[in-house]
Amino acid sequence: MKICRTYHKEEYGLNEVEIQKLPKVELHCHLDGSVGLELLKTLAVEQGREDLALEEIAIVGENVSLTDYLKSFDLILPLLQISSALTRAIVDVARQASLDSVKYLEIRFAPRLHLHGELTLTEVIEAVVKGALEAEEKYDLKVNLLICGMKHHTVAQNEEVLETVIALNHDSIVGFDMAGDESNFPVAIFKKWLDKIQALDYPLTLHAGECGCAHNVIEAMSAGASRIGHGVAIINDPEVLATVKEQAVLLEMCPISNIQTGAVNGWNNYPIRQFLDEGVKCCINTDNRTVSNTNLTKEYLELYSRFNLSRNDFLTLNLNGIESAFMPDKLKEIYTLDFKETYLEKNSMNQ
Numbered sequence: 001m002k003i004c005r006t007y008h009k010e011e012y013g014l015n016e017v018e019i020q021k022l023p024k025v026e027l028h029c030h031l032d033g034s035v036g037l038e039l040l041k042t043l044a045v046e047q048g049r050e051d052l053a054l055e056e057i058a059i060v061g062e063n064v065s066l067t068d069y070l071k072s073f074d075l076i077l078p079l080l081q082i083s084s085a086l087t088r089a090i091v092d093v094a095r096q097a098s099l100d101s102v103k104y105l106e107i108r109f110a111p112r113l114h115l116h117g118e119l120t121l122t123e124v125i126e127a128v129v130k131g132a133l134e135a136e137e138k139y140d141l142k143v144n145l146l147i148c149g150m151k152h153h154t155v156a157q158n159e160e161v162l163e164t165v166i167a168l169n170h171d172s173i174v175g176f177d178m179a180g181d182e183s184n185f186p187v188a189i190f191k192k193w194l195d196k197i198q199a200l201d202y203p204l205t206l207h208a209g210e211c212g213c214a215h216n217v218i219e220a221m222s223a224g225a226s227r228i229g230h231g232v233a234i235i236n237d238p239e240v241l242a243t244v245k246e247q248a249v250l251l252e253m254c255p256i257s258n259i260q261t262g263a264v265n266g267w268n269n270y271p272i273r274q275f276l277d278e279g280v281k282c283c284i285n286t287d288n289r290t291v292s293n294t295n296l297t298k299e300y301l302e303l304y305s306r307f308n309l310s311r312n313d314f315l316t317l318n319l320n321g322i323e324s325a326f327m328p329d330k331l332k333e334i335y336t337l338d339f340k341e342t343y344l345e346k347n348s349m350n351q
Protein backbone atom coordinates (compact mmCIF):
# COMPACT_ATOMS: atom_id res chain seq x y z
CA MET A 1 0.00 0.00 0.00
CA LYS A 2 2.93 2.30 0.71
CA ILE A 3 4.14 1.97 -2.87
CA CYS A 4 0.67 2.75 -4.10
CA ARG A 5 0.48 5.95 -2.04
CA THR A 6 3.88 7.14 -3.30
CA TYR A 7 2.67 6.64 -6.85
CA HIS A 8 -0.37 8.77 -6.20
CA LYS A 9 1.65 11.44 -4.54
CA GLU A 10 3.69 11.88 -7.70
CA GLU A 11 0.71 11.59 -10.00
CA TYR A 12 -1.73 13.93 -8.30
CA GLY A 13 0.25 15.60 -5.56
CA LEU A 14 -2.00 14.16 -2.85
CA ASN A 15 -0.62 12.97 0.42
CA GLU A 16 -2.25 12.34 3.79
CA VAL A 17 -1.88 15.92 4.99
CA GLU A 18 -3.33 17.28 1.74
CA ILE A 19 -6.23 14.87 1.91
CA GLN A 20 -6.86 15.90 5.50
CA LYS A 21 -6.91 19.56 4.46
CA LEU A 22 -9.36 19.14 1.58
CA PRO A 23 -12.66 20.78 2.58
CA LYS A 24 -15.36 18.18 3.06
CA VAL A 25 -19.04 17.71 3.72
CA GLU A 26 -20.29 14.84 5.85
CA LEU A 27 -23.95 13.85 5.81
CA HIS A 28 -24.04 10.48 7.56
CA CYS A 29 -22.61 10.58 11.06
CA HIS A 30 -24.36 9.10 14.10
CA LEU A 31 -23.95 11.03 17.32
CA ASP A 32 -23.74 8.07 19.70
CA GLY A 33 -21.35 6.00 17.58
CA SER A 34 -19.04 8.95 17.01
CA VAL A 35 -18.38 10.28 20.52
CA GLY A 36 -14.62 10.13 21.03
CA LEU A 37 -13.22 7.43 23.32
CA GLU A 38 -11.50 10.01 25.53
CA LEU A 39 -14.77 11.78 26.25
CA LEU A 40 -16.52 8.45 26.84
CA LYS A 41 -13.85 7.52 29.40
CA THR A 42 -14.27 10.87 31.14
CA LEU A 43 -18.06 10.44 31.22
CA ALA A 44 -17.67 6.91 32.59
CA VAL A 45 -15.54 8.19 35.48
CA GLU A 46 -17.88 11.12 36.16
CA GLN A 47 -20.93 8.88 36.13
CA GLY A 48 -19.39 6.02 38.13
CA ARG A 49 -19.59 3.64 35.18
CA GLU A 50 -16.03 2.40 35.05
CA ASP A 51 -17.57 -1.07 34.64
CA LEU A 52 -18.33 -0.39 30.97
CA ALA A 53 -15.75 -2.11 28.73
CA LEU A 54 -15.13 0.93 26.58
CA GLU A 55 -12.05 -0.61 24.93
CA GLU A 56 -14.38 -3.04 23.20
CA ILE A 57 -16.35 -0.34 21.40
CA ALA A 58 -14.19 -0.08 18.29
CA ILE A 59 -14.89 -2.79 15.73
CA VAL A 60 -11.94 -4.90 14.67
CA GLY A 61 -11.89 -6.81 11.37
CA GLU A 62 -14.34 -7.31 8.55
CA ASN A 63 -17.68 -9.02 8.13
CA VAL A 64 -18.84 -8.44 11.68
CA SER A 65 -22.59 -9.02 11.75
CA LEU A 66 -24.70 -5.88 11.98
CA THR A 67 -26.02 -7.25 15.28
CA ASP A 68 -22.49 -7.44 16.71
CA TYR A 69 -21.70 -4.03 15.31
CA LEU A 70 -24.71 -2.62 17.12
CA LYS A 71 -23.58 -4.18 20.44
CA SER A 72 -20.96 -1.41 20.78
CA PHE A 73 -23.81 1.02 21.27
CA ASP A 74 -24.85 -0.81 24.45
CA LEU A 75 -21.57 0.40 25.94
CA ILE A 76 -21.99 4.00 24.77
CA LEU A 77 -25.65 4.78 25.35
CA PRO A 78 -25.63 4.40 29.18
CA LEU A 79 -23.26 7.39 29.26
CA LEU A 80 -25.52 9.59 27.14
CA GLN A 81 -28.55 9.83 29.41
CA ILE A 82 -27.96 13.28 30.89
CA SER A 83 -28.15 16.69 29.21
CA SER A 84 -24.57 17.82 29.80
CA ALA A 85 -23.19 14.55 28.39
CA LEU A 86 -25.27 14.94 25.21
CA THR A 87 -24.17 18.54 24.75
CA ARG A 88 -20.50 17.66 25.23
CA ALA A 89 -20.89 14.63 22.96
CA ILE A 90 -22.01 16.62 19.96
CA VAL A 91 -19.35 19.29 20.48
CA ASP A 92 -16.81 16.46 20.55
CA VAL A 93 -18.09 14.94 17.28
CA ALA A 94 -17.94 18.38 15.61
CA ARG A 95 -14.37 18.79 16.93
CA GLN A 96 -13.35 15.54 15.29
CA ALA A 97 -15.01 16.54 12.03
CA SER A 98 -13.23 19.89 12.07
CA LEU A 99 -9.91 17.99 12.21
CA ASP A 100 -10.97 16.38 8.91
CA SER A 101 -11.66 19.86 7.47
CA VAL A 102 -15.40 19.16 7.36
CA LYS A 103 -17.13 22.47 6.61
CA TYR A 104 -20.71 21.21 6.67
CA LEU A 105 -21.80 18.38 8.95
CA GLU A 106 -25.14 16.67 9.48
CA ILE A 107 -25.21 14.68 12.70
CA ARG A 108 -28.08 12.31 13.31
CA PHE A 109 -29.43 10.94 16.56
CA ALA A 110 -32.41 8.99 17.81
CA PRO A 111 -33.87 10.97 20.75
CA ARG A 112 -35.65 7.94 22.21
CA LEU A 113 -32.33 6.18 22.86
CA HIS A 114 -31.58 8.78 25.51
CA LEU A 115 -34.67 8.30 27.66
CA HIS A 116 -33.19 5.70 30.01
CA GLY A 117 -32.27 8.22 32.68
CA GLU A 118 -34.55 11.03 33.70
CA LEU A 119 -34.56 13.07 30.51
CA THR A 120 -37.69 13.86 28.56
CA LEU A 121 -37.70 13.95 24.75
CA THR A 122 -37.71 17.73 24.87
CA GLU A 123 -34.66 17.79 27.15
CA VAL A 124 -32.77 15.34 24.94
CA ILE A 125 -33.37 17.40 21.81
CA GLU A 126 -32.63 20.70 23.58
CA ALA A 127 -29.30 19.31 24.87
CA VAL A 128 -28.21 18.20 21.41
CA VAL A 129 -29.29 21.45 19.75
CA LYS A 130 -27.38 23.37 22.41
CA GLY A 131 -24.27 21.35 21.61
CA ALA A 132 -24.67 21.91 17.86
CA LEU A 133 -24.83 25.68 18.38
CA GLU A 134 -21.84 25.60 20.74
CA ALA A 135 -19.86 23.57 18.20
CA GLU A 136 -20.56 26.15 15.48
CA GLU A 137 -19.19 28.87 17.76
CA LYS A 138 -16.12 26.85 18.55
CA TYR A 139 -15.18 25.32 15.20
CA ASP A 140 -15.15 26.43 11.59
CA LEU A 141 -18.11 24.34 10.40
CA LYS A 142 -21.88 24.37 10.10
CA VAL A 143 -23.67 21.69 12.12
CA ASN A 144 -27.19 20.57 11.24
CA LEU A 145 -29.15 17.80 12.89
CA LEU A 146 -31.19 14.88 11.62
CA ILE A 147 -33.68 13.07 13.81
CA CYS A 148 -33.72 9.28 13.58
CA GLY A 149 -36.87 7.33 14.08
CA MET A 150 -36.11 3.74 15.06
CA LYS A 151 -37.58 0.80 13.20
CA HIS A 152 -37.92 -1.29 16.35
CA HIS A 153 -39.94 1.46 18.02
CA THR A 154 -43.69 1.65 17.49
CA VAL A 155 -45.33 4.12 15.15
CA ALA A 156 -46.76 5.90 18.21
CA GLN A 157 -43.31 6.23 19.79
CA ASN A 158 -41.86 7.66 16.59
CA GLU A 159 -44.90 9.91 16.30
CA GLU A 160 -44.14 11.34 19.74
CA VAL A 161 -40.62 12.24 18.61
CA LEU A 162 -42.00 14.09 15.60
CA GLU A 163 -44.52 15.98 17.74
CA THR A 164 -41.71 17.08 20.05
CA VAL A 165 -39.57 18.29 17.14
CA ILE A 166 -42.53 20.25 15.76
CA ALA A 167 -43.19 21.85 19.13
CA LEU A 168 -39.54 22.87 19.57
CA ASN A 169 -39.18 24.13 15.99
CA HIS A 170 -35.38 24.46 16.02
CA ASP A 171 -33.63 25.66 12.86
CA SER A 172 -30.77 23.22 13.49
CA ILE A 173 -33.06 20.25 12.86
CA VAL A 174 -33.21 19.89 9.10
CA GLY A 175 -34.42 16.37 8.31
CA PHE A 176 -35.41 12.87 9.38
CA ASP A 177 -34.06 9.36 9.06
CA MET A 178 -35.19 5.86 9.98
CA ALA A 179 -32.47 3.68 11.43
CA GLY A 180 -32.40 0.21 12.94
CA ASP A 181 -33.00 -3.32 11.78
CA GLU A 182 -33.49 -3.20 8.04
CA SER A 183 -34.13 -6.92 7.57
CA ASN A 184 -37.11 -7.31 9.87
CA PHE A 185 -38.82 -3.94 9.71
CA PRO A 186 -39.89 -2.79 6.23
CA VAL A 187 -40.16 0.94 5.94
CA ALA A 188 -43.78 0.58 4.77
CA ILE A 189 -44.82 0.04 8.41
CA PHE A 190 -43.99 3.68 9.05
CA LYS A 191 -45.62 5.14 5.93
CA LYS A 192 -48.03 7.37 7.82
CA TRP A 193 -45.23 8.78 9.97
CA LEU A 194 -43.03 9.39 6.95
CA ASP A 195 -45.89 11.03 5.04
CA LYS A 196 -46.50 13.38 7.92
CA ILE A 197 -42.83 14.37 8.06
CA GLN A 198 -42.86 15.23 4.38
CA ALA A 199 -46.12 17.12 4.67
CA LEU A 200 -44.25 19.33 7.14
CA ASP A 201 -41.57 19.91 4.48
CA TYR A 202 -38.84 18.01 6.26
CA PRO A 203 -36.67 16.05 3.80
CA LEU A 204 -35.95 12.37 4.35
CA THR A 205 -32.90 10.17 4.24
CA LEU A 206 -33.48 6.52 5.00
CA HIS A 207 -31.08 3.70 5.85
CA ALA A 208 -31.45 1.04 3.15
CA GLY A 209 -29.44 -1.41 1.08
CA GLU A 210 -27.01 -2.10 3.92
CA CYS A 211 -28.08 -5.69 4.43
CA GLY A 212 -27.69 -6.81 0.84
CA CYS A 213 -31.22 -6.05 -0.31
CA ALA A 214 -31.32 -3.61 -3.23
CA HIS A 215 -35.11 -3.68 -3.22
CA ASN A 216 -35.14 -1.86 0.13
CA VAL A 217 -33.59 1.12 -1.62
CA ILE A 218 -36.54 1.33 -4.00
CA GLU A 219 -38.89 1.02 -1.05
CA ALA A 220 -37.10 3.86 0.73
CA MET A 221 -37.31 6.01 -2.39
CA SER A 222 -41.02 5.27 -2.74
CA ALA A 223 -41.43 6.37 0.87
CA GLY A 224 -40.00 9.74 -0.13
CA ALA A 225 -36.28 9.53 0.63
CA SER A 226 -34.14 11.89 -1.42
CA ARG A 227 -31.06 10.31 0.11
CA ILE A 228 -30.24 6.76 1.12
CA GLY A 229 -28.03 5.79 4.04
CA HIS A 230 -25.48 3.34 2.55
CA GLY A 231 -27.43 1.94 -0.43
CA VAL A 232 -24.41 -0.08 -1.53
CA ALA A 233 -26.51 -3.16 -2.35
CA ILE A 234 -27.72 -1.52 -5.57
CA ILE A 235 -24.47 -2.59 -7.24
CA ASN A 236 -25.98 -6.07 -7.51
CA ASP A 237 -29.17 -4.94 -9.21
CA PRO A 238 -28.81 -3.04 -12.52
CA GLU A 239 -32.48 -2.10 -12.55
CA VAL A 240 -32.35 -0.51 -9.09
CA LEU A 241 -29.05 1.17 -9.95
CA ALA A 242 -30.64 2.70 -13.06
CA THR A 243 -33.59 4.01 -11.03
CA VAL A 244 -31.32 5.51 -8.34
CA LYS A 245 -29.26 7.19 -11.06
CA GLU A 246 -32.29 8.44 -12.97
CA GLN A 247 -33.85 9.97 -9.88
CA ALA A 248 -30.51 11.41 -8.75
CA VAL A 249 -30.96 10.01 -5.25
CA LEU A 250 -27.80 10.43 -3.19
CA LEU A 251 -26.16 7.39 -1.62
CA GLU A 252 -24.47 8.27 1.66
CA MET A 253 -21.66 5.72 1.47
CA CYS A 254 -19.72 4.81 4.59
CA PRO A 255 -16.86 2.66 3.25
CA ILE A 256 -15.11 1.39 6.39
CA SER A 257 -18.40 0.71 8.18
CA ASN A 258 -19.73 -1.08 5.06
CA ILE A 259 -16.70 -3.37 4.99
CA GLN A 260 -16.90 -4.03 8.73
CA THR A 261 -20.56 -4.99 8.67
CA GLY A 262 -20.19 -7.00 5.48
CA ALA A 263 -22.63 -4.70 3.64
CA VAL A 264 -19.98 -5.10 0.96
CA ASN A 265 -17.91 -8.25 0.91
CA GLY A 266 -14.33 -6.97 0.99
CA TRP A 267 -12.64 -3.91 -0.47
CA ASN A 268 -12.27 -5.49 -3.91
CA ASN A 269 -16.03 -5.36 -4.26
CA TYR A 270 -16.49 -1.83 -2.96
CA PRO A 271 -18.46 -0.07 -5.73
CA ILE A 272 -17.12 3.47 -5.44
CA ARG A 273 -15.31 3.45 -8.78
CA GLN A 274 -18.32 1.97 -10.59
CA PHE A 275 -20.66 4.52 -9.00
CA LEU A 276 -18.40 7.40 -10.00
CA ASP A 277 -17.92 6.10 -13.54
CA GLU A 278 -21.61 5.49 -14.03
CA GLY A 279 -22.64 8.82 -12.55
CA VAL A 280 -24.46 7.41 -9.53
CA LYS A 281 -24.71 10.25 -7.07
CA CYS A 282 -22.85 9.42 -3.88
CA CYS A 283 -20.74 10.94 -1.13
CA ILE A 284 -18.35 9.65 1.55
CA ASN A 285 -19.09 9.53 5.28
CA THR A 286 -17.91 7.90 8.48
CA ASP A 287 -21.20 6.48 9.86
CA ASN A 288 -19.78 5.96 13.37
CA ARG A 289 -16.37 7.50 13.97
CA THR A 290 -15.65 5.67 17.22
CA VAL A 291 -17.43 2.37 16.68
CA SER A 292 -15.88 2.04 13.20
CA ASN A 293 -12.55 3.41 14.45
CA THR A 294 -12.48 5.89 11.60
CA ASN A 295 -12.49 9.51 10.57
CA LEU A 296 -13.22 11.14 7.24
CA THR A 297 -9.55 11.58 6.33
CA LYS A 298 -9.04 7.87 6.87
CA GLU A 299 -12.05 7.06 4.65
CA TYR A 300 -10.68 9.27 1.85
CA LEU A 301 -7.21 7.75 2.21
CA GLU A 302 -8.62 4.22 1.87
CA LEU A 303 -10.45 5.18 -1.33
CA TYR A 304 -7.45 7.09 -2.62
CA SER A 305 -5.00 4.25 -2.19
CA ARG A 306 -7.34 1.45 -3.21
CA PHE A 307 -9.31 2.94 -6.10
CA ASN A 308 -7.13 5.67 -7.63
CA LEU A 309 -9.58 8.36 -6.60
CA SER A 310 -8.28 11.75 -7.68
CA ARG A 311 -8.75 15.25 -6.36
CA ASN A 312 -11.46 15.70 -9.00
CA ASP A 313 -13.24 12.57 -7.81
CA PHE A 314 -13.20 13.91 -4.26
CA LEU A 315 -14.55 17.22 -5.53
CA THR A 316 -17.38 15.40 -7.32
CA LEU A 317 -18.23 13.44 -4.17
CA ASN A 318 -18.34 16.64 -2.13
CA LEU A 319 -20.38 18.54 -4.71
CA ASN A 320 -22.83 15.63 -4.69
CA GLY A 321 -23.03 15.96 -0.93
CA ILE A 322 -23.59 19.70 -1.08
CA GLU A 323 -26.29 19.36 -3.73
CA SER A 324 -28.24 16.83 -1.64
CA ALA A 325 -27.52 18.34 1.77
CA PHE A 326 -30.49 19.49 3.77
CA MET A 327 -29.60 23.17 3.64
CA PRO A 328 -31.00 26.19 1.80
CA ASP A 329 -30.08 26.64 -1.88
CA LYS A 330 -28.32 29.90 -1.14
CA LEU A 331 -25.93 28.14 1.21
CA LYS A 332 -25.38 25.37 -1.33
CA GLU A 333 -24.26 27.94 -3.89
CA ILE A 334 -21.72 29.38 -1.44
CA TYR A 335 -20.31 25.95 -0.52
CA THR A 336 -20.19 24.89 -4.18
CA LEU A 337 -18.18 27.97 -5.17
CA ASP A 338 -15.84 27.64 -2.19
CA PHE A 339 -15.18 23.95 -2.73
CA LYS A 340 -14.61 24.34 -6.49
CA GLU A 341 -12.22 27.18 -5.88
CA THR A 342 -10.18 25.27 -3.30
CA TYR A 343 -10.04 21.97 -5.17
CA LEU A 344 -9.43 23.43 -8.63
CA GLU A 345 -6.97 26.05 -7.47
CA LYS A 346 -4.76 23.37 -5.99
CA ASN A 347 -5.15 21.32 -9.15
CA SER A 348 -3.78 24.10 -11.33
CA MET A 349 -0.93 24.69 -8.87
CA ASN A 350 0.12 21.09 -9.32
CA GLN A 351 0.16 21.13 -13.08
Ligand SMILES: [Zn+2]
Pocket residue numbers: 028030179207229287
Ligand atom coordinates in the same frame (compact mmCIF):
# COMPACT_ATOMS: atom_id res chain seq x y z
ZN1 LIG B 1 -25.98 4.84 9.66
